[in-house]
Amino acid sequence: MIIENNVSLARGDSRLLKSIRRYMSGTKGVIGLSLLLIFVVLALFAPLIAPFSPDEMTDDILKSPSAAHLFGTDHLGRDIFSRVVFGTRISLSVGFVAAGLSALIGIFVGSFSGYYGGFTDSIVSRIIDTFLMIPSFFLILIIVSIFGSNIIYIMLVIGLTTWPANARLMRAEALSLRERTFIMVARSTGESRLRILFGHVIPNGVYPVIANSALQMGGAILTEAALSFLGLGDPNLSSWGKLIYQARPYMTFAPWTIVIPGIFVVMAVLAFSFIGDGLQYTLNPKNVKGD
Amino acid sequence: MALITMKDLDINYKLKSRTVRAVRGFTLSIDEGDIVGIIGESGSGKSTLAHGLMRILPENGYMEASEIVLNGRDISRISDAEFRELRWVEVSIVFQKAMSALSPVHKIFDQMYDTILSHKPATRKEDAEKLLTKLFSVVNLPAKALSMYPHELSGGMMQRIMISLGLVFNPKLVILDEVTTALDVITQGQLLDEIKRLVREFRLTAIMITHDIGTVNELCNKVAIMYAGELLEYGEVEDVIFNPFNPYTKALVKSHPDLNPHGMGLRGIPGTLPDLSNPPEACVFYERCPYRKDICAKEKPKLIDYAGRKVKCLRVGELS
Amino acid sequence: MSTEMLKVKNLVKYFPVRKIGKKQYVKAVDDLTFSIKTGEIFGVLGESGCGKTTLGRVINRLEMEQSGEIQFLGQSISGREYKEDKYFRRKMQMIFQNPYDSFDPRYMIYKSMDLPMKINMVGIDQKRRLEKILETMNHAKLTPAESLLTRYPHELSGGQLQRISILRSMLLNPRFVVADECVSMLDVSVRADVLNLLLQVHKELDSSMLFITHDISVATYICDTIMVLYAGKIMEIGSSNDILNSPLHPYSKALVSYSPTIRKGEKERFRITGEVVTPIDPPPGCRFASRCPVAKEKCTVEEPKLRTIDNNRQVACHFV
Numbered sequence: 001m002i003i004e005n006n007v008s009l010a011r012g013d014s015r016l017l018k019s020i021r022r023y024m025s026g027t028k029g030v031i032g033l034s035l036l037l038i039f040v041v042l043a044l045f046a047p048l049i050a051p052f053s054p055d056e057m058t059d060d061i062l063k064s065p066s067a068a069h070l071f072g073t074d075h076l077g078r079d080i081f082s083r084v085v086f087g088t089r090i091s092l093s094v095g096f097v098a099a100g101l102s103a104l105i106g107i108f109v110g111s112f113s114g115y116y117g118g119f120t121d122s123i124v125s126r127i128i129d130t131f132l133m134i135p136s137f138f139l140i141l142i143i144v145s146i147f148g149s150n151i152i153y154i155m156l157v158i159g160l161t162t163w164p165a166n167a168r169l170m171r172a173e174a175l176s177l178r179e180r181t182f183i184m185v186a187r188s189t190g191e192s193r194l195r196i197l198f199g200h201v202i203p204n205g206v207y208p209v210i211a212n213s214a215l216q217m218g219g220a221i222l223t224e225a226a227l228s229f230l231g232l233g234d235p236n237l238s239s240w241g242k243l244i245y246q247a248r249p250y251m252t253f254a255p256w257t258i259v260i261p262g263i264f265v266v267m268a269v270l271a272f273s274f275i276g277d278g279l280q281y282t283l284n285p286k287n288v289k290g291d
Numbered sequence: 292m293a294l295i296t297m298k299d300l301d302i303n304y305k306l307k308s309r310t311v312r313a314v315r316g317f318t319l320s321i322d323e324g325d326i327v328g329i330i331g332e333s334g335s336g337k338s339t340l341a342h343g344l345m346r347i348l349p350e351n352g353y354m355e356a357s358e359i360v361l362n363g364r365d366i367s368r369i370s371d372a373e374f375r376e377l378r379w380v381e382v383s384i385v386f387q388k389a390m391s392a393l394s395p396v397h398k399i400f401d402q403m404y405d406t407i408l409s410h411k412p413a414t415r416k417e418d419a420e421k422l423l424t425k426l427f428s429v430v431n432l433p434a435k436a437l438s439m440y441p442h443e444l445s446g447g448m449m450q451r452i453m454i455s456l457g458l459v460f461n462p463k464l465v466i467l468d469e470v471t472t473a474l475d476v477i478t479q480g481q482l483l484d485e486i487k488r489l490v491r492e493f494r495l496t497a498i499m500i501t502h503d504i505g506t507v508n509e510l511c512n513k514v515a516i517m518y519a520g521e522l523l524e525y526g527e528v529e530d531v532i533f534n535p536f537n538p539y540t541k542a543l544v545k546s547h548p549d550l551n552p553h554g555m556g557l558r559g560i561p562g563t564l565p566d567l568s569n570p571p572e573a574c575v576f577y578e579r580c581p582y583r584k585d586i587c588a589k590e591k592p593k594l595i596d597y598a599g600r601k602v603k604c605l606r607v608g609e610l611s
Numbered sequence: 612m613s614t615e616m617l618k619v620k621n622l623v624k625y626f627p628v629r630k631i632g633k634k635q636y637v638k639a640v641d642d643l644t645f646s647i648k649t650g651e652i653f654g655v656l657g658e659s660g661c662g663k664t665t666l667g668r669v670i671n672r673l674e675m676e677q678s679g680e681i682q683f684l685g686q687s688i689s690g691r692e693y694k695e696d697k698y699f700r701r702k703m704q705m706i707f708q709n710p711y712d713s714f715d716p717r718y719m720i721y722k723s724m725d726l727p728m729k730i731n732m733v734g735i736d737q738k739r740r741l742e743k744i745l746e747t748m749n750h751a752k753l754t755p756a757e758s759l760l761t762r763y764p765h766e767l768s769g770g771q772l773q774r775i776s777i778l779r780s781m782l783l784n785p786r787f788v789v790a791d792e793c794v795s796m797l798d799v800s801v802r803a804d805v806l807n808l809l810l811q812v813h814k815e816l817d818s819s820m821l822f823i824t825h826d827i828s829v830a831t832y833i834c835d836t837i838m839v840l841y842a843g844k845i846m847e848i849g850s851s852n853d854i855l856n857s858p859l860h861p862y863s864k865a866l867v868s869y870s871p872t873i874r875k876g877e878k879e880r881f882r883i884t885g886e887v888v889t890p891i892d893p894p895p896g897c898r899f900a901s902r903c904p905v906a907k908e909k910c911t912v913e914e915p916k917l918r919t920i921d922n923n924r925q926v927a928c929h930f931v
Binding site: 333475479551563 | 802829851865871873874886
Binding site for chain 1: 671701704705707708709713714715716723726727730731783
């Protein structure tokens with residue numbers, strides 16, 4: 001932040017830098033982030049990294065991993081390595097979009113509800129409780145089987161059914177922040193409620209949601225894989241789950257067709273889980289004080 | 292006659308990157324029957340000192356002294372197991388915030404009986420009950436408080452319970468760590484009266500740790516002034532408070548509203564505490580002292596006897 | 612010019628208490644009537660639960676009253692929430708008890724000071740606002756100002772933060788400041804600086820102040836008039852000198868006699884018993900009757916009205 005009139009820039013490390021350093025000092029967080037980075041690279045540069053086109057069928061059917069095909073081939077002769085690399089794009093998109101949507105809705109609903117309180121809050125709390133009672137996967141299953149399995153729908157549905165967990169976290173933070181002195185100062189100096197919400201409550205209370213979102217990204221990837229495995233995934237796209245689904249008849253004698261995509265799913269979920277832990281570690285209030 | 296004598300007491304805390312020297316070279320002798328106030332602001336080391344004496348410092352804290360003589364016996368080098376024998380029996384401590392010292396899910400009697408058992412395991416329940424009932428009547432608590440839970444009692448009552456717990460084995464020395472700080476004014480005053488009476492009746496010697504000069508004036512006959520881990524002045528209350536010699540003591544008194552006319556004359560102390568992981572070699576108050584001279588930055592003042600009290604200041608002769 | 616800046620009439624604020632079965636109310640502020648003149652520092656003195664903090668919040672419109680009238684600068688401000696009335700907001704400001712929590716931990720001090728000015732359109736543009744901030748800080752000797760402005764709250768001490776809080780309010784040029792226990796959490800020597808700044812600002816702004824505290828030493832030092840509250844009711848109002856040296860109401864007498872001070876000599880205790888009462892569905896009659904040493908039957912039946920005794924002295928007691 002620059003202050004004009006010869007006043008110097010912020011001295012010492014900014015809080016962001018301190019937080020980044022803190023995050024990097026935790027093993028799990030670093031591992032998770034590294035894994036995620038690998039996946040992101042795979043997704044972004046898929047055409048350059050994959051040796052084959054993911055849909056290119058060859059005559060080398062169900063060949064085990066070799067020099068030519070790093071992860072072997074499937075029942076249609078397609079290179080599995082290329083297929084998982086391109087599949088990364090789908091899985092990461094689902095993860096980011098679904099969890100992002102869930103976070104956005106959760107933050108707004110939770111912060112408004114918690115800060116304004118009163119009647120709105122009671123209604124919203126009941127809604128949150130109801131959603132949290134229903135096992136979300138079955139809800140998603142039902143909705144997808146009724147409305148279709150377009151990947152966009154899947155992302156939206158996951159986002160629209162998982163936001164209550166974030167809302168609850170945000171609401172709890174809003175409730176406690178409401179009583180803080182600096183919020184009373186803000187009210188006392190004439191800040192409007194909306195400004196207080198966006199300027200103070202959300203920025204100070206969003207941390208648990210961020211950490212939870214990392215976990216939700218892994219969860220979304222897993223959900224999409226599960227849907228695909230059940231045959232409800234997008235028929236036009238080959239996500240990791242789809243690969244697993246397609247490999248079922250061949251898994252006993254060509255295990256690589258199912259194990260490889262499976263490992264990718266596991267690694268992705270693990271990566272996000274570690275990132276979530278790393279974020280929890282960083283955002284631990286004891287260390288936001290800056291020592 | 293001296294009940295407890297401490298010489299060159301040091302308490303350090305080991306942190307990841309540095310060692311904080313919370314108490315340095317503390318030397319003091321307390322006579323039997325005295326109520327000694329230890330006044331200090333944050334960072335003075337007063338509570339640390341008390342915790343050190345009771346051997347309840349945290350894991351990373353350690354204490355050293357050339358001697359700590361209690362009742363004629365040097366307890367500075369005895370083992371923890373040996374100290375446990377005399378903790379609570381010869382010297383006890385009462386903390387502030389009684390609320391957090393007691394478990395909310397156990398009745399008062401059970402908790403106190405527990406403490407009694409940990410020192411005298413053969414005590415029978417009936418005997419403990421008799422003892423505690425008698426103790427409660429002494430501190431003006433109803434006997435039925437024994438069968439109540441902490442949340443049913445007021446702050447003042449809780450603090451009395453903590454005091455009675457400290458007195459249960461009739462120790463010679465009681466340390467009171469900010470015991471009135473979190474209480475309402477009138478309750479505070481009532482408790483101070485109680486403590487005065489208890490000291491008389493039980494023939495106790497008490498150390499009252501506080502940041503409030505008014506409390507010391509009302510309760511104590513002697514006072515020790517601590518700053519940034521060092522003892523700067525010690526003597527009779529009327530002397531030290533109403534005619535302070537050490538510049539920090541002077542400044543402390545000058546910053547109290549009572550001794551200044553309405554709306555004028557109140558003075559703070561400019562500057563901040565020194566870094567205790569790297570305390571000054573010479574006078575600890577040098578940076579903030581209005582009377583400082585060059586010599587104060589070079590030579591370390593010693594605690595000397597002067598005009599009936601102990602003072603630590605190189606310029607004490609000229610300033611008093 | 613001695614006009615009335617604030618006039619409070621029959622102010623009532625209740626809080627519902629959730630209990631299974633019937634609804635109960637804490638009568639935090641129960642029918643208060645008083646007024647504050649321009650330029651006056653008006654102290655509200657009482658122990659915990661007396662309603663002083665609630666009073667401050669209601670006057671500053673952070674809470675809505677149940678009933679009663681508040682007139683500020685001749686205009687009625689009661690009966691509706693002043694959520695976004697910018698004119699009013701600038702005129703009345705509040706300093707809170709906890710300086711460490713008075714700032715958004717994610718904002719640099721500069722931002723915390725600039726934002727209220729920006730919202731209330733004080734200063735034409737950012738450049739001028741910054742100039743004003745720097746000028747104010749230098750004038751209050753909070754230097755080096757540039758360095759402090761680029762810090763975050765956790766990097767500063769309680770005393771610095773509280774003084775910056777005062778300056779933040781002052782930049783809005785208020786006519787009325789509510790100071791709620793603003794030195795209670797600070798070290799003794801640090802309080803002096805804050806109190807001095809408060810007095811300095813008060814003089815320069817030609818404003819009035821509502822000074823809430825439980826500490827009689829601080830109250831008598833800084834306040835012109837003191838109002839003593841107990842369990843939501845006014846016990847006595849008088850000049851700070853009168854309240855300290857010749858209190859009339861039994862509760863005031865008790866409060867003065869039990870407050871630890873450093874005036875010389877032994878104080879005579881005005882003894883009372885019992886604990887502070889929380890006004891949940893209080894019994895009829897005087898709130899203080901249950902603890903009052905001179906209470907008679909009348910006191911438990913009829914509530915004493917606040918009567919004017921002399922000039923400026925008002926007492927709510929049947930026997931004064």
